[in-house]
Amino acid sequence: MRLTHEQFRELAAKHGLAVTHQRQVVYEAVIASHGHYSPEDIYAAVRRRIPSISLATVYNNLRLFIECGLLREVTPHASTLRVDGNLEPHHHLVCSRCKSVQDIEGDFIDLKRLSRQLPVGFDLTQPLIEVFGLCRSCSAKK
Amino acid sequence: MRLTHEQFRELAAKHGLAVTHQRQVVYEAVIASHGHYSPEDIYAAVRRRIPSISLATVYNNLRLFIECGLLREVTPHASTLRVDGNLEPHHHLVCSRCKSVQDIEGDFIDLKRLSRQLPVGFDLTQPLIEVFGLCRSCSAKK
DNA sequence: CCATTATTTTATACTGATTATTATTCAATA
DNA sequence: TATTGAATAATAATCAGTATAAAATAATGG
Structure with a gap:
């Protein structure tokens, strides 16, 4: 193209x-x-x-x-390593602006549908999800 | 603690x-x-x-x-910038081992439940989701 | 508890990704 | 076409993370 x-x-x-x-x-x-x-x-x-x-x-x-907004970033985290000691099942909310991460609970993934869409061989041992958006303070600034 | x-x-x-x-x-x-x-x-x-x-x-x-597996990495992407010119709504499958990214279609997010769990002020303009796991070749190696 | 061996730590050098700087070139606009 | 502000090129600088090698420490078997 x-x-x-x-x-x-x-x-x-x-x-x-x-x-x-x-x-x-x-x-x-x-x-x-x-x-x-x-x-x-x-x-x-x-x-x-x-x-x-x-x-x-x-x-x-x-x-x-x-x-x-002509392109979207596919590596939207902070530029340095971050780790999480919480091994309980939970997902993350990531702010696309300031890169902050907060935890989010809840069962909002339809695993059946997700599995149906997975390419062959993709191993989804623990479906860890990250949802991107703007955190409170960043969306206030905007 | x-x-x-x-x-x-x-x-x-x-x-x-x-x-x-x-x-x-x-x-x-x-x-x-x-x-x-x-x-x-x-x-x-x-x-x-x-x-x-x-x-x-x-x-x-x-x-x-x-x-x-004592900690989990919260920045699971390749260590260099990646961009995506596809602005149509779609989600990503990310390999936790080799960091490859592939697109995934499909309506596997329950937006109603997700919204209910969102903290106040979090702006989910376009619910962009990343799902982590092992891609075909990495899960074969393991 | 002691000696041996394997692993870990420290100090430091190094690599690779990205950003900053500045002089030069170019695009927008009148 | 001339002016002006923005963009580019060249290169230096920065920053995160890794590699290396010597010294220190932990694990193991007696």
Whole structure:
């Protein structure tokens, strides 16, 4: 999937972003990668079309795209290790803004339906779930 | 909550770990922190009881505890940024071992129950869910 | 309880991911 | 087309985490 210059121009305008060649190519590389690749991977892909591009530009634009909601982050936790000593079954509420984690109880997963959707071989020993959103103080600020 | 030496000795024996003072104090610091603190935070807490402890020891023991299942990791993604250009509503299956992410469709969340459990002020604009387990190839290896 | 062996700890160097800085280039707008 | 503010490139700096090797400590068998 390759966007025309016009299509990307519209997309950028909608989100208040300047249209640059680098920006378009980075965005297209993410879309073409079909999700879940690292900035280094995307950098490598983009360099095939813009050999002079800088890794920092890739990072800058990925951050920007995430902030405007053009992309969604798949690694939405704090950037450092966190551990939990509570081994009782429970789930987590994670704030997409401040990365705070709180526990949530309750039986809101339909395990039967979930199992039906699981790909073959996926081992769901203990269905640990994380739900993302905005915590109280972050949604107040917004 | 402070474990007696005896209690910790049992816990360690059960998981095949040698009993050291450092190990006990690190574990207790995690439990006392009631989850969700960073290794640096835990290091700071432990230093109040063992000023000579090394940060590497904290990391070593946290990793070890996670591996034996004494603690659970709350940041279970790849250590680098991942983004997703698919903005359609969908959820993720994450492999706790290799950190791979795959999409999963389906309506397996009981939103009514979930909302009932949400703390006041938590903004669940788009209920994005991640389900953790072992992917096919990792569960085969095990 | 003592000696031996395996594991753990410490100190420090190192790697890899990401961000900051700054000079230069480019896009938007009049 | 000229101006101005934003974006890019190059590179240095930072930060989290890991590797290494020597010293200390725990487990084990007598």
